[in-house]
Amino acid sequence: MSxxxxxxxxxxxxYALGLYPSHALMDxxxxxxRRLLLSSAAYGNEGAEKLRERCKVLGIREENAERVLxxxxxxxxxxxxxxxxxxxxxxxxxxxxxxxxxxSDSGNLGTALRSLLAFGIADAALIRPCVDPFxxxxxxxxxxxxxxxxxxxYDTFDDYRENYPAHALYPFMLDGSLPLQEVARAAxxxxxxxxxxxxxxxxxxxxxxxxxxxxxQSDQVDSLNLAIxxxxxxxxFAHRTEEEKK
Amino acid sequence: MSxxxxxxxxxxxxYALGLYPSHALMDxxxxxxRRLLLSSAAYGNEGAEKLRERCKVLGIREENAERVLxxxxxxxxxxxxxxxxxxxxxxxxxxxxxxxxxxSDSGNLGTALRSLLAFGIADAALIRPCVDPFxxxxxxxxxxxxxxxxxxxYDTFDDYRENYPAHALYPFMLDGSLPLQEVARAAxxxxxxxxxxxxxxxxxxxxxxxxxxxxxQSDQVDSLNLAIxxxxxxxxFAHRTEEEKK
Numbered sequence: 001m002s003x004x005x006x007x008x009x010x011x012x013x014x015y016a017l018g019l020y021p022s023h024a025l026m027d028x029x030x031x032x033x034r035r036l037l038l039s040s041a042a043y044g045n046e047g048a049e050k051l052r053e054r055c056k057v058l059g060i061r062e063e064n065a066e067r068v069l070x071x072x073x074x075x076x077x078x079x080x081x082x083x084x085x086x087x088x089x090x091x092x093x094x095x096x097x098x099x100x101x102x103x104s105d106s107g108n109l110g111t112a113l114r115s116l117l118a119f120g121i122a123d124a125a126l127i128r129p130c131v132d133p134f135x136x137x138x139x140x141x142x143x144x145x146x147x148x149x150x151x152x153x154y155d156t157f158d159d160y161r162e163n164y165p166a167h168a169l170y171p172f173m174l175d176g177s178l179p180l181q182e183v184a185r186a187a188x189x190x191x192x193x194x195x196x197x198x199x200x201x202x203x204x205x206x207x208x209x210x211x212x213x214x215x216x217q218s219d220q221v222d223s224l225n226l227a228i229x230x231x232x233x234x235x236x237f238a239h240r241t242e243e244e245k246k
Numbered sequence: 247m248s249x250x251x252x253x254x255x256x257x258x259x260x261y262a263l264g265l266y267p268s269h270a271l272m273d274x275x276x277x278x279x280r281r282l283l284l285s286s287a288a289y290g291n292e293g294a295e296k297l298r299e300r301c302k303v304l305g306i307r308e309e310n311a312e313r314v315l316x317x318x319x320x321x322x323x324x325x326x327x328x329x330x331x332x333x334x335x336x337x338x339x340x341x342x343x344x345x346x347x348x349x350s351d352s353g354n355l356g357t358a359l360r361s362l363l364a365f366g367i368a369d370a371a372l373i374r375p376c377v378d379p380f381x382x383x384x385x386x387x388x389x390x391x392x393x394x395x396x397x398x399x400y401d402t403f404d405d406y407r408e409n410y411p412a413h414a415l416y417p418f419m420l421d422g423s424l425p426l427q428e429v430a431r432a433a434x435x436x437x438x439x440x441x442x443x444x445x446x447x448x449x450x451x452x453x454x455x456x457x458x459x460x461x462x463q464s465d466q467v468d469s470l471n472l473a474i475x476x477x478x479x480x481x482x483f484a485h486r487t488e489e490e491k492k
Contacts, residue, residue: 118463217364231474232481
């Protein structure tokens, strides 16, 4: 890792860019951090100095790397970032999951992860072909949420299912058989909310897997943005759990 | 309008770019359409030919304007678009509203409008300073939803309120006094869901205006993306309305 390469899926490391995401990574996965990158403007900035201190304590090397920060963030004002080693941390058995099948937009994935974490889902599975969750663009859109979550990639949905045979499956489909509010009320944990590709949704054979869900929506609109659908689904399921707790 | 200028807020017209949004505009506001723009690749394409027919019937001039399409869409493969006159169409008195105060991201606004329409809210108010709803980037993010809605801009929240004194106000704030599900259950229509700026939220004085709402979320996340918050809010309120109807 002597020379820092332009990010690509094949690299064993990635970049956490910006102060807030860098601190989030240090909170959640300090052991994965390899290097601290700073721009000249960072020195003296409070958040950047805190990050320097935290890295010093852990013996993480720091360097002035303005050019790398500009190249990776595509922004002029990226103060600081961390180089970190990619890690594997699969979803937990006892927790609720979200499964994204063939998701293709990195911004969508990041925004969706941030919303899922907000509504209490911290475990996610991606089914190939899918965007790279370690892509700096995904990481940035997740606003640091990715580091706090457990996300793994599976070749097929069946591979995922073999590892987690007990989760109640809720595939979200435009022609799902029951409306979200009804399904959420009766849902059984641990559950897996399953979403398909942005343009094409889930293949029809998911009609036979678990309880399909329809988010009631006006006929004025074609469909919902994927991150919006995932957030609304997670909110409705989380809300139901709260009611159960009472 | 002889020479088509690069889009700016000051122009009296804007651009609907892409086949789907162009058809959506023709469905909702045919009287505002002034010109049909086509790329060479459009001729023979089914959707483009349908658009040509619709324009011909209404006497709308068509022209090959590949350069304009490329310039405005910033894409190579934009087949067709419409030039249309900006129009004023304020929110209706008897309908539910969403009010965005100082929203600053055009993509956020477009995505939010699309989700709101999906959950049955077709009337929106924007409070200055705010993004331009006629910006082609907003229009594109709304996937045509904007044309089907009534959206108006007000200088201040009080200006909006003077025009709509009877709406029950529900300001969404991180420190709102009641959780969304509780407020939604007891809400009174017509209502106005009020959201603040992406970074700063609503000013504190909104605590004294109507019933403030908190979207319950994990302390693992700073806040929700604005379009996500608006969609979850609208879903929860719409769902409550459905239950009432039973």
